[in-house]
Amino acid sequence: MTDTDTNSWRGVQSELLRRINEKEWPAGSLVPNEVDLAEEFGCARTTVNRAMRELADAGLLVRRRKAGTRVATHPASRVVLDIPIIRLEVEQRNAEWRQSLIEKTACVPPVRITSRLGLDPDAQMLHVRSLHFADNHPFLHEDRWMNIAALPGVERVDFSAVSSNEWLIENAPYTTGDIAFSAMNADAALADLLEAPLGAAIFVVDRITWDKDIPITSVRLSYAPGYRMNTKI
């Protein structure tokens, strides 16, 4: 049951990892098949399969039926980011969260929004903008467009009581989405809201979500200067 027992999947995995790291199996080389490895390690093929499957998921091995398994030549490191509810992110920093609703209007969005969502350019969407605070300091600006047709009752929600961020997570499951991270200089409006100098470097998250091809929402989060998004490999 430890990492060095080669009859547990973790043990097999760490032995495989060792061979890859120490170049016993060089990058690009063909490694033995599951049946042979199972025999070598004295375990069932299922056990070897689990160990290898996870290494393939992590990008360290490349597996193809009939062709066999090879050590990946350019193991792109894979980073997992957890993106929590904004309120929880603030509270995890031991700060008090509050938000202030800036705008909530039903209107026709700019074409850059409808075109990316694949919606009729004349369709009305709900535009909600709000400012999130951490201990009364501006934390981020949330600029969101919501698909009214896909979110029944959304027009009657009081987004000054519940953030649209949180309401959507609880009420609108999504199946797929795109996320982009970038940096931009604060324009006058954003600088004013975030109490930052004009032109300050702002960390920006753009996110679009769909529920089985139905567009749900498009949002831009603009963080106050100094924000860092951290994670471990």
Place this chain on the structure above:
Amino acid sequence: MTDTDTNSWRGVQSELLRRINEKEWPAGSLVPNEVDLAEEFGCARTTVNRAMRELADAGLLVRRRKAGTRVATHPASRVVLDIPIIRLEVEQRNAEWRQSLIEKTACVPPVRITSRLGLDPDAQMLHVRSLHFADNHPFLHEDRWMNIAALPGVERVDFSAVSSNEWLIENAPYTTGDIAFSAMNADAALADLLEAPLGAAIFVVDRITWDKDIPITSVRLSYAPGYRMNTKI
């Protein structure tokens, strides 16, 4: 073998997903155990286990022995980022990659580097800075410190021929690391290198890697303005 056959693990998983999304199983509620679900779906417990394990890995379910499995209350969406070799990232954009080595010196790093790595503040490290280009336009600035003691022969490597980014991936396996993403305004030196206006918003990736408690490298990647890091959920 399709997503709707409840005797394949994908089929079971999509049915479980449906029940979670449609609140048939509300957030926080206890869901049936593996044996009961296997009976309901007419499949082996192993199959149910695989489906549920992956949902737990994705953060949608919380599993505990004896206590059973519950629907997660705050499903933080989990984003996976692939961070490739810089050369490949440029080439994937159908651009020609090249780099120019700016500096390669062995010297004592600033305290902010040694302290974060947990190294002796007087230890020499190898400082390598280089500029990566895409089609002869500056793409990013790589500012790296390498632990000489942990990387035998690193002082003799010609980093004008191989980028330190690529050399490390091929020669220095790591076990853990920290990554941080942020935005900063370009100072005069960086603006000059990246051919950007002074103060331009720069997307920054800071990364530190260890190999079993031995610090390997600390690097800051500063991308030219306009860079976006994209991924799917």
Place this chain on the structure above:
DNA sequence: AAGTGGTCTAGACCACGAC
């Protein structure tokens, strides 16, 4: 045609941890 990984089964034992 044949080798390889992908998956399912039925059963088993065990570790954890709530009670």
Place this chain on the structure above:
DNA sequence: TCGTGGTCTAGACCACTTA
């Protein structure tokens, strides 16, 4: 204590893809 998930087994059939 004992229910639950975690894991392993031995065997089987199948899907994919290369030779």
